[in-house]
Amino acid sequence: TQNSSMCPSIDDFRNQVYSTSYSLIFVLGFVGNSFALAVLIKTLHQSSPFHVYMMNLALSDLLCVMTLPLRVLYYVRKGRWEQGDFLCRISSYFLYVNLYCSIYFMTAMSVTRFLAIVFPVKNLQLVTVNRARIVCLCIWIFSSLTSSPFLMSGQHVDPSTNKTKCFEPPKHASNRLPKLQALNYMGLILGFILPFLIIILCYAGIIRTLLSRTPATRRQHGSAQKAIKMIVIVLLTFLVSFMPYHVQRTIHLNFLSKEGTSCSEQTFMHKLVVVTLCLAASNSCFDPLLYFFSGEGFRSRLSSLRQTMRNSTMHRSVKLKPISSANGENHQLDAN
Template identity: 30%
Template sequence: MEMNNTCLDINPQLEKYYLPTMYGIEFILGLIGNLSVIWGYIFCLKDWSCSNIYLFNLSLTDLTFIFTLPMLVDYYGKGNEWTSGQVMCVVNRYILHANMYTSILFLCCISFDRYLLVMRPLKSHFFQKKWNAIVICLGIWIFVTLELVPIFVFIKDYDANGTDMADCLDYASSGHAFRSLIYSLFLTAFGFLIPLGIMLFFCIQTARGLKKIQQQRTKIQVEKPLTLVILAIVIFLIFFTPYHLMRNVRIASRMKSNSVSKCGKLGVKAAYTITRPIAFLNSITNPIFYFLLGDKFRELFFNKLKSIFSRKAALRE
């Protein structure tokens, strides 16, 4: 480890060992999980509900992100040496952020759908119609793409002569610090905090509804859906909150007008680096929710696998 003005700088070690390891784990587990779910939805599930449509789109955005991880593993493993060109750097960072913010919005849609199923089980709502769900998913993709257009400008970094640098730096470490901070705060508010508030509201209302059903002493089992509601919001907070907090702190620490010491800046950068892979662990946990949310889907998935293996065994005999 390097000593810099009596400061312990662990950033080179985090970038060389921690980031490639975490992204490598996310790639392997996320690829297996999301491919399994997409295969299950296409070949096992014939009658799709609006909830299935939201979950399928969530899996698609996770899988798109998963395919960008090998480039990040290679980049950080080689000591921040980007070999895929500036265009691929921008595309990679765009996909990374698009995955995060589309995932958040799809999770909001799923929480609202759960709320309607619990609180308004006998009514058919506009939101729960299949074609409307498809339109909403398309709208989410368009909205997030428009929301992230500035990424194509802010993601760049410049040297003293204004020439593009070869490094593919992350968003919080690149570009003009003040402008990047303003945009980061915008993303935090509209991409995270507002959806978080919406998700919290519907999760709390859903939990209250399930508790009320439980108090009525009916034969309906509510323990599992209640646990899923609580687990969903806890995971949401743990994964996304530290990243958004530290991203803004990291950008603010780069501003020339601040009074943060060099040691403080190194500490902020290290904390921010730690939160980055954590924010994308949802690409691993989301497939687990697919199986937990629906006993029918899980049963169809494993029945399909059994039929395939049985068919192969019969052909060998």
């Protein structure tokens, strides 16, 4: 058995990858989701259940990316936390609340799309804006409560370096491991496997219904194209962001409770933690694609917003024109 403290540190790799990735995710996530949220708020009068889920997803992503600059600061300072215990706890908490809110909002969007295509008549009675709002409220409460254990661990002082630490993964054979493993299995089943199964079943139903339609009917239904784009984006987000993170987290926690691991194994595992956590945080960058390509009339909302802004600009310039022409006449009179 090799003690992890005797193994070469991956701190330089970790600090570089985290600070670069989180900076990029912050910029892309903040711009994309702020823009989407602005469009969705401006066109609130055209509300639909899908619109409600999109708004909540954008809000959840913004909450998450707002905490990333604190992480960037921590890794730029080479693992020294100077922002206090409260911000340490809240930054970890918001990352996990967003992660599971994103998964559940995507699941709700998939179920909504499934009902609209497979049961179009029942859908009108089942899926309403008010029901969508209640579902969103339940998702927020559930994600906030199930992520609350992350509020329990805050900053701590590393006795070997005397540095104040935050966001640190558990050490080998830590006494926190049994509790973390139990939390992980709960998160894995309720927060990943169950929603993923629901999404797969919804998409199987959607594809089956679309394939049973005649080509002429398929062309008439714009919802078919939106559904296919949504399937591609959501599955990509799950396969790139959520799956590697949940699989690796489970393997890593089991690995930490094992005895007799070599330094190369420990280094490899720690590097995988860094890469998969960055991928998990990157889900905030995928979501704006979801609004733009499969959002219910998102592009038409965007063009109507553009048209409204253009009309108001023209209205303003028309108001100003008589004043400038009157000034022109005055100049001519002065010249005579």
